[in-house]
Amino acid sequence: MLERPAPHAARRILDLARTDRDAAQRALAEQPIDAQVELVCETPVARRAALLDLLPEPERVIPLLPEAELCFTVKAIGLESASWLLEHATPEQLVACLDLDGWEGTLPNHRSLDTWIAALVEAGEEPLLRGLKTLDPELLTLFLKGRVEVFLKPNDDDWQVPIGADTLDGQFFFRALGDGDDTAPIVALLRTLFEHDYWTYFRMLQSVIWELGSETEEWALRWRAGRLEDLGFPPWEEAMNIYRYLPPEQRGALPPDVAPLAPAARWQLPVGIPRLPANADESGLLFRTIAALEEEERRTAFHALVALANKIAVADRLPLSDSESTPRAIEKAARFASTGLEFLSSEHGLDPIEILRRAPLDRLFRLGANLDPAAAKP
Numbered sequence: 297m298l299e300r301p302a303p304h305a306a307r308r309i310l311d312l313a314r315t316d317r318d319a320a321q322r323a324l325a326e327q328p329i330d331a332q333v334e335l336v337c338e339t340p341v342a343r344r345a346a347l348l349d350l351l352p353e354p355e356r357v358i359p360l361l362p363e364a365e366l367c368f369t370v371k372a373i374g375l376e377s378a379s380w381l382l383e384h385a386t387p388e389q390l391v392a393c394l395d396l397d398g399w400e401g402t403l404p405n406h407r408s409l410d411t412w413i414a415a416l417v418e419a420g421e422e423p424l425l426r427g428l429k430t431l432d433p434e435l436l437t438l439f440l441k442g443r444v445e446v447f448l449k450p451n452d453d454d455w456q457v458p459i460g461a462d463t464l465d466g467q468f469f470f471r472a473l474g475d476g477d478d479t480a481p482i483v484a485l486l487r488t489l490f491e492h493d494y495w496t497y498f499r500m501l502q503s504v505i506w507e508l509g510s511e512t513e514e515w516a517l518r519w520r521a522g523r524l525e526d527l528g529f530p531p532w533e534e535a536m537n538i539y540r541y542l543p544p545e546q547r548g549a550l551p552p553d554v555a556p557l558a559p560a561a562r563w564q565l566p567v568g569i570p571r572l573p574a575n576a577d578e579s580g581l582l583f584r585t586i587a588a589l590e591e592e593e594r595r596t597a598f599h600a601l602v603a604l605a606n607k608i609a610v611a612d613r614l615p616l617s618d619s620e621s622t623p624r625a626i627e628k629a630a631r632f633a634s635t636g637l638e639f640l641s642s643e644h645g646l647d648p649i650e651i652l653r654r655a656p657l658d659r660l661f662r663l664g665a666n667l668d669p670a671a672a673k674p
Contacts, residue, residue, distance in 0.1 A: 387430035
């Protein structure tokens with residue numbers, strides 16, 4: 297197994313870059329690619345641009361970033377300046393970024409969609425085309441519906457081109473819905489489709505004219521919800537199960553035949569797996585117990601902690617594209633899981649490690665939340 301970079305390695309490289317940029321680049325280049333990815337994820341988002349600028353081969357590192365980490369990074373740099381990152385992003389990363397940041401509740405966030413599409417346009421024709429082919433057509437339809445009005449020229453010699461409308465093919469005409477709106481990204485998007493994927497271009501403009509917005513939103517939301525579940529973000533109703541009432545007579549029960557720390561319980565997370573806090577001895581029973589585990593069990597425990605934090609973020613309605621949401625959710629997960637761990641350890645007279653090996657973190661958090669419902673309230 298690849299060893300993780302030493303704690304604060306990214307900070308030391310960034311500090312070195314202030315006085316000797318070449319030495320900092322060499323120090324970073326000496327790290328394996330997986331370690332470079334981990335260094336990026338462990339660097340505060342405000343300093344990631346500086347670290348990425350030192351990478352010898354950013355095109356190898358960026359596609360390996362967990363989806364949410366790429367979203368955090370792009371937003372921290374600023375979408376208007378991050379088109380070069382999107383140039384190297386995978387289709388899965390691009391879709392996840394818009395799933396996380398392109399919505400507000402159950403409705404598309406048109407302002408956010410504008411900035412992401414504009415960044416893709418700025419990244420160049422190839423990344424733009426890759427993104428357009430990957431994103432849900434329903435989402436693109438909603439984006440266009442929010443920005444332009446589309447007309448199909450009828451077989452009528454007396455038909456007049458709508459005032460202010462533009463066309464690429466002489467058949468479909470479009471004009472901005474708002475006065476003074478910049479349609480350059482829209483024109484670039486449609487021109488790219490027209491030149492490289494005419495069928496999608498034709499179908500997209502037809503859908504803007506004829507598809508009902510409510511039905512299109514319903515389908516777009518359905519596709520998004522399924523992908524978010526794959527990333528560990530369940531629907532709100534399901535996520536709220538971690539706060540479900542636990543009767544007092546059931547609180548001391550340990551589930552039989554459960555192995556929550558088995559490596560098979562892991563899957564690809566959308567964020568980097570955190571380290572133990574530097575003050576693990578002072579930061580709660582859960583972290584102290586995790587610190588005493590073997591390496592494989594420790595990684596699985598952190599995996600389960602992030603998965604639990606994802607559910608908390610959904611249940612508490614934290615913004616999923618905000619880099620501060622995950623740390624907040626992890627802190628809350630650790631706090632109440634520690635309470636549940638302490639209760640079961642005392643109840644059964646077992647070492648906390650044994651409890652952690654038998655009780656899933658979701659169960660420990662739910663128990664802790666039931667023991668102090670006022671403090672745990674979403």
